[in-house]
Amino acid sequence: MRYDVLTLFPEMFRGVLGNSILKKAEEKQLVSYNIVDFRSYSQDKHQRVDDYPYGGGGGMVLTPQPIFDAIDDLTKDNPSAKRRIILLCPQGERYTQKKAEQLVEYDQLIFICGHYEGYDERIREHLVTDEISIGDYVLTGGELGAMVIIDSVTRLLSGVLGNETSAVTDSFSTGLLEYPHYTRPVEFRGLKVPDILLSGHHKNIEEWRHRESIKRTLERRPDLLNERELTEREKKWIEILNEEDKN
Structure with a gap:
């Protein structure tokens, strides 16, 4: 399983992915983590990735160009791979164990972690395959949601847990x-x-x-x-x- 995470705060993932089961899964080469600061894909001279919304309103909106270019880059080497592109969003379907069991069947999961007021709608309509919310509340960004999904999916991979029956008998499974x-x-x-x-x-x-x-x-x-x-x-x-x- 390959995880790619598009985020403005890559340092948030170091502690979570570098410890416990998630670290051991990487050491066993059962998973790989690629944390990408999508600001590096911005074509703006100041590397801006957000702008004011058309029509007015509060907050800033993530612009499409950095996200589209980042996804192009992350998928170009293997365009036919079995993958999902996941937008972390309060409007998405509520995350469940059943969803985790579906996601574990894929080779690559790409997460888009937004901040600010929201996303340009073209990201939502033309890039992502899944919109997921981990609960009926609003966080400052999608990073925590991505961590939750990575953790819950990884423990379902064969060879990750010491006891193979553990994930089968867990609550909700x-x-x-x-x-x-x-x-x-x-x-x-x-x-x-x-x-x-x-x-x-x-x-x-x-x-x-x-x-x-x-x-x-x-x-x-x-x-x-x-x-x-x-x-x-x-x-x-x-x-x-x-x-x-x-x-």
Whole structure:
């Protein structure tokens, strides 16, 4: 996976990409990061990349020329590569685990991180393949959103995580929130690990974890259950849990 990030603040990425799982993924040559200051593509003698909006209004708007030229440069060596060009934007689709699972299928992800009031509409209409928002709030720029997406996609790549099942069972990957986890000691300050997890009966443990995922999702994100095609067993569990909640 190759990541190219167009930003005015490349230094923001050093700490995030240079540590933990993201750094190890690069060391294993599973990913490559190319952080580009798109100001270097500006044809303005002062390297300006923004201008006042036509029609008036507050704020400045990113001009199309530096972004178009940067994209041309980043795609010229392999024009047929399987890639997505992602605009980080509050108007974009809300980012989800499902979207991360779609993006991991590509060879190259190019991120456009804007600042100021917005983008020239020609960037949006004629360059990008995806507009993504990481939440219903406004940030000062797209950098944090790009970092979030890079992190969530990278951990899905084969060989990145030490345990290959970790990403599969994460919250949202199954359409449910993840079940509770416990580790040593068995008892801590009078609080004990559930007996089922100490039983060694793997089938019963899996059923307990599945039920706990249903329970946690019902309590914290019931909207996710509306989007899931529930099995008869899951429906029964939800019915029992609702009855227990009433009592």
